[in-house]
Amino acid sequence: MTGVRTRFCPSPTGMVHVxxxxxxxxxxAHARHTGGAFVFRIEDTDAARDSEESYRHLLDSLRWxxxxxxxGPEVGGPHGxxxxxxxxxxxxxxxxxxxxxxxxxxxxxxxxxxxxxxxxAGQDPKLGYDNADRFLTDAQKAAFRAEGRExxxxxxxxDEDLAWTDLVRGEVRFAAGSVPDFVVVRANGAPLYPFVNxxxxxxMGITDVLxxxxxxxxxxxQLALYAALQDVGVAAGTPRFGHLPYVTxxxxxxxxxxxxxxxxxxxxxxxxxxxxFANYLALLGWSIAEDRDVFSMAEMAAAFDVTxxxxxxxxxxxKKAEAINAxxxxxxxxxxxxxxxxxxxxxxxxxADPPTAEQERVLRAIAPMAQERTVVLSDVVGLLxxxxxxxxxxxxxxxxxxxxxxxxxxxxxAAAALRDLPGWSTPxxxxxxKDALVEGLGRKPRQAFGPVRVALSGRTVSPPLYxxxxxxxxxxxxxxxxxxxxxxxx
RNA sequence: GCCCCCAUCGUCUAGCGGUCCAGGACGCCGCCCUUUCAAGGCGGUAGCACGGGUUCGAACCCCGUUGGGGGCACCA
Numbered sequence: 140m141t142g143v144r145t146r147f148c149p150s151p152t153g154m155v156h157v158x159x160x161x162x163x164x165x166x167x168a169h170a171r172h173t174g175g176a177f178v179f180r181i182e183d184t185d186a187a188r189d190s191e192e193s194y195r196h197l198l199d200s201l202r203w204x205x206x207x208x209x210x211g212p213e214v215g216g217p218h219g220x221x222x223x224x225x226x227x228x229x230x231x232x233x234x235x236x237x238x239x240x241x242x243x244x245x246x247x248x249x250x251x252x253x254x255x256x257x258x259x260a261g262q263d264p265k266l267g268y269d270n271a272d273r274f275l276t277d278a279q280k281a282a283f284r285a286e287g288r289e290x291x292x293x294x295x296x297x298d299e300d301l302a303w304t305d306l307v308r309g310e311v312r313f314a315a316g317s318v319p320d321f322v323v324v325r326a327n328g329a330p331l332y333p334f335v336n337x338x339x340x341x342x343m344g345i346t347d348v349l350x351x352x353x354x355x356x357x358x359x360x361q362l363a364l365y366a367a368l369q370d371v372g373v374a375a376g377t378p379r380f381g382h383l384p385y386v387t388x389x390x391x392x393x394x395x396x397x398x399x400x401x402x403x404x405x406x407x408x409x410x411x412x413x414x415x416f417a418n419y420l421a422l423l424g425w426s427i428a429e430d431r432d433v434f435s436m437a438e439m440a441a442a443f444d445v446t447x448x449x450x451x452x453x454x455x456x457x458k459k460a461e462a463i464n465a466x467x468x469x470x471x472x473x474x475x476x477x478x479x480x481x482x483x484x485x486x487x488x489x490x491a492d493p494p495t496a497e498q499e500r501v502l503r504a505i506a507p508m509a510q511e512r513t514v515v516l517s518d519v520v521g522l523l524x525x526x527x528x529x530x531x532x533x534x535x536x537x538x539x540x541x542x543x544x545x546x547x548x549x550x551x552x553a554a555a556a557l558r559d560l561p562g563w564s565t566p567x568x569x570x571x572x573k574d575a576l577v578e579g580l581g582r583k584p585r586q587a588f589g590p591v592r593v594a595l596s597g598r599t600v601s602p603p604l605y606x607x608x609x610x611x612x613x614x615x616x617x618x619x620x621x622x623x624x625x626x627x628x629x
Numbered sequence: 630g631c632c633c634c635c636a637u638c639g640u641c642u643a644g645c646g647g648u649c650c651a652g653g654a655c656g657c658c659g660c661c662c663u664u665u666c667a668a669g670g671c672g673g674u675a676g677c678a679c680g681g682g683u684u685c686g687a688a689c690c691c692c693g694u695u696g697g698g699g700g701c702a703c704c705a
Contacts, residue, residue, distance in 0.1 A: 150705050185705060250702085263630055265701065291703055308634070317632060318701095325703045332705045356633055356700040384635080391697060422641060422654085429643045430653045449642075452698065456640055459655040469668075511668045522666095541665095569664085577664090588664040600666040 143175030144346045147201075147208070148336065150182040151194035155403040157455060158351065158386035158394055160204060161420045165383060165448070166349050167206045168421070171440035178343055179211030181222040184335060189224075200403055204413050204420075205436050210343075218343040223335055230330040233338050233373055234292060234323065242367035243323060245290035246272040247283040268293075268319040292324040294334075294364055301359035306349070306381030307448045313359040321360050333357060337364045341374035349381045349445060352452075353393070358382075381445050384424050385452040394455055406460070410483060410516025412471075415464030422463070423453040433466045465514040476510050477502055480519050487520045489527040501526055501610050508602040522602065526610055531597040531619055538593060538626055546590040547627040552580055553591050554620040563613055569605040594623030 145166040149159055170177035179201070183189040198212060210216025220226060237243040248271055254264040256271065273295065275283075283290070296319065302312035323334040330338075340348065358380055368374035388394040394401045406416055417436055421427075425448050427434050434442075471479065480502070485492035494502070502523070509523055525531045533542070542550075556575035560567060576587035592601055595616060601607060608616050 152705080182705065188704080265630065267701070311633075313632075322703050327703085329703085331703070336705085352634065353699060354705095358633095382634080385698070387698085393699075419641095424641090426642055426653090428653085432642085432654050451635060451642090453642090454640060456655070459641065462655055465668095508667095512666070514667095572664085584664050592665060598666090602666090604664060 143173040144344050145170045146178040146345050148180040148182050151197055152188040155200045156401050160403050161423050163206055164420050168439050168443035169445050172443040176209040179208035183222055183224045204417050230335055236371040240371050243292045246293045247288050247290050248272055270320050289326040291322045291326050293320040294323050296320050296363050301362050306379055306445045308450050318359045333360055337361045341368050346378050348378045352382045352385055355382045386423055387452050387454050411464050412467045415467035419460040419463045424449045461514050468513050469511050473506055477506050483516050489524050505602055525596040533597045537599045541589040541593040542627045544627055547624050549590045550620045550624040554617050558617050565605045565609045568608050594620050
């Protein structure tokens with residue numbers, strides 16, 4: 140397959156939805172896999188809801204995920220402009236051609252009139268427009284205009300079944316007559332989405348349209364429009380369509396825009412890696428192999444086949460997304476991990492920006508042990524914070540569990556063993572603590588090291604103890620042990 | 630109401646007529662390793678919605694039922 144051109148054409152309203160980003164990802168992957176082009180177009184025809192901020196945010200989100208576009212905003216291309224708000228002339232011209240060729244006609248019926256006619260005929264008003272204005276005479280039109288009415292433009296639907304072979308679902312068919320003539324241009328001259336979207340696709344040479352399942356019922360109209368567009372020489376052909384399954388939330392409902400778990404930013408802020416998040420998104424409807432589900436963007440591009448996308452709706456499962464992300468975090472080269480984590484620590488005020496040499500040394504030393512405990516980047520604030528503060532705030536729950544009155548002796552013994560330890564190294568620290576606590580006090584390892592861990596890190600979960608102690612240094616270690624000992628007394 | 634889409638473990642999926650008493654992953658439950666928590670290793674739990682066909686043979690093909698979802702704007 141060559142010459143494939145896919146597109147992603149969101150409207151800049153509000154936040155970026157995970158389902159939207161999944162659609163972008165699949166279009167990108169399909170283009171990359173086939174060696175085609177990925178076009179990015181902004182459908183900002185709704186001035187009331189669109190915002191410049193949201194537009195910027197859209198570009199930023201695509202770039203964050205690693206989706207590069209060949210044509211579109213900020214990169215240009217031969218079919219621009221790529222923002223619909225700048226293409227009004229184009230639509231006016233195309234509508235003119237279609238009207239002249241008789242594919243479009245002027246319609247004066249109001250919704251109330253249509254409904255009244257349906258009711259009078261004993262039909263369900265839900266059926267919509269009744270094609271009543273199809274053959275208005277010039278005299279009739281003049282009469283309506285004399286009343287001060289301005290017409291909308293409607294597309295004359297063909298009297299035949301509208302069917303296509305969907306890339307993900309196979310043949311889909313709508314019976315002739317089941318789709319009424321639809322409005323293409325408003326009375327005030329403003330073109331509508333069902334018109335501008337195919338017009339732009341045609342003009343931009345789009346060959347493959349991968350979009351959400353919610354748009355499937357509007358495909359017959361697009362097909363009819365395409366036929367008209369070809370007739371007047373605007374379109375070269377009809378694109379292939381592939382309708383991607385819904386991304387659902389809890390329950391089986393389509394993931395609502397109001398559901399906080401649908402906002403891509405939430406994942407970004409928690410520190411999902413772009414590759415990890417893209418990997419999970421790809422799993423929503425696609426799989427790379429029978430026994431494998433962790434892969435890179437490059438691997439996805441190499442293997443992606445739209446035809447193998449599942450038609451089933453997919454539930455967004457945060458737990459699995461985290462598990463996939465954690466695998467990407469663990470696979471990071473150490474330097475990359477440090478680089479990724481530094482801004483997070485700086486953002487939490489734990490290290491300077493840029494970090495001091497000492498802070499960087501500590502981070503590099505603990506990184507390999509922290510890495511395998513990091514699911515999302517923001518985890519490091521809690522996991523490593525104790526290494527970058529003078530004193531530590533002990534988590535009350537951890538204290539209740541491991542800083543009980545009987546644990547005081549452990550802390551005292553640990554402090555004593557470390558206060559004058561010759562040689563401050565991980566092995567020396569390990570030996571000293573084992574001697575003092577396990578041998579000396581006869582405590583089980585669990586009973587011995589639990590209190591020490593809480594005293595030093597403030598939590599029951601931390602990187603390996605001895606290494607942490609070495610990095611903490613003698614002074615802070617002893618001070619924290621003594622401070623914790625006072626807590627056991629209370 | 631009308632039209633359309635979907636139907637394999639709790640979840641995401643593999644399966645494209647025999648190699649499937651259905652494979653992987655997440656989750657969950659054990660065990661091992663271990664200074665904690667993870668990671669890692671090993672094992673376990675759990676599924677072809679139902680009914681008819683077609684066929685020597687059906688998770689896979691067809692029809693129906695049921696269930697779920699979506700669309701029916703001068704919004705995108």
